[in-house]
Amino acid sequence: MTTIIADATIVTGDAAGTIHHRGALAIEGNRIAAIGPTKDVAARFHGAERVDGTGRCVLPGFANIHTHLVMTLARGVFEDLSPPHKPPFDGGLSPIPLPPMTPEEQRVMCELGALEALRSGTTALLEDAAHIANYAQAMVDTGLRMVLAERAWDRVGASIGDPTEFRRDEAVGRTGLERIERLHAAWDGAGGGRIKVGVSAWAPDMCSPELLKQVRALQQRLDTLCTIHLNQIWGEVAAVQAHHNMLPCEFLESIGFLNDRVIAAHCRCMAPLEEKILGRHRVKVAFNSAIAARRGLSPRVSELEAAGCTIGMGSDNMAEDMVEVMRTGLFMERVRREDGRDPTPEAALRWATRNGYAAMGVPDGGWLAEGNLADLIMIRTARPHLVPFLRPVSVWLHQGQARDVDDVMVDGRWLMRDGAVLSMDEARILREAEAVADRCWARLFAENPDIERPDGFRPLPAAAGGVQAVPLHPVGPGRGA
């Protein structure tokens, strides 16, 4: 079965920045079979199903290489509660914890996050969380390409960014490693190879050197990706200095943790010598621009890139909207460098697509070329904010919106067509997610009367008793990460 998208504008995202105006793209199975002028492609594939691409632009789909889908539950709550950048550091990323959730509740919130990701043109994402087994099947069913990175840690009685004493609980570390192994055995390669299982160490101040070495050994044994939050907040840097008398990247290098299949998330509270360390090990960096901007922090992206790092992009626990992430990243880097021309829109598109795929271990995805994976999106250009569609990449970067995405294909399969999501029951997910939020937040406030509700919180129903909900991070007042 061959499909041809004909007479479209095709932004390939290849190294040369090739754009086909009034071009065609043929898809056979899960691969791109041809790209070129419509008449040439049509001549090669007689009898193919023809999709009219008139007034459409085909682009590579986004790779979101750092997200926590389950944290959609904290929308509108965490965004304005960032931790301090100067001592005293009290630990945690928000003074309000993420409410404990049942496995069912986790699944619904992750479906919501995946739905938003799909609607805004994401075709691949890396989910970093604990207890992913609770919703792995639902993630396979979304049709998206994913790396599921199950998380381990062994620090207890404290959260991220807390420079007080490091208390280690070996059993907590061991159960984390066991969860990773089980998830890998059950789900790696699922969905016809769309799903990979990676390993995650929470952060350098939440893991002992012994556990970090075990995570690294497990990464090698499973032959997979590894991810870690790194130089995320200044409290983390202070904690690693207090515990090891080293900077976070020095610490990870000293125990042999760094390699070219590590995705380091954030990399913003960082000394120049640490950028060089990451570059030397060809580490992949998740530039999580929207959450960096809302915290008032920024990585030095051009310096990381010059040092040898590959820059990809992630949403973290902000909107699963990579259009926003991509544009915010472009703006942040221009502000930081006081340069109105660099980075270019082409560079930002590469971070958010091809580089992200490469970081996820998929070098033949995230850009459109014959033989590559058929992961792509289509936008309709006859919209007031996209007309005139003169320079497609620039217009997409500067004027594009998530809702412009009408069609999404992953692995040769349409997940969204003409604005309708085909792989998920959108109405059910939206309805259930509102109900889950009511239940979880009502329970949290009922069980913790000392926690103050942020201004403007909507009325909640009475909390139901007897629910077996567990904190996702069993640490102190465990907060989001």
Ligand SMILES: [Zn+2]
């Ligand atoms: Zn994160």
